[in-house]
Amino acid sequence: MLRVTLRLVCPACLQGSLFRKGYELHESCLECGQNLIGTDGAQYGGPMVLGYTLGGAAGIVTALPLFLFLGPTEWAVWAGLAVTIATVFLTFRQCKAAWTWLLYHTGQLPGSKVRDAS
DSSP states (O other), rough: OHHHHHTBBBBTTTBBBBEEEEEOOSBBBBTTTTTTSSSSHHHHHHHHHHHHHHHHHHHHHHOOOHHHHHHHHHHHHHHHHHHHHHHHHHHHHHHHHHHHHHHHTTTTTTTOOOOOOO
């Protein structure tokens, strides 16, 4: 999962690029042809939840020490919010890659091979 997430490559062949441009996934891997989108829109909600979770955690980690050591100030809230928003945008491609890996390895992408648990 880490290789797919950091390199933004296909979870099936670990070679082809996941993204066409920006946040737009290729419909299928250019190297092996693996479907990367799926059929039921499952590719959209999961990455957002992951991104918001990472962003919220980063915002709390930023704002909480400011509140504890400097007292409740307005700029501490704005600092936490800014870090939250930046984290969501900066990690969204990695969240989408991680979610694609998860969908592939649980057999939820057409053509994916579910790994034997034994």
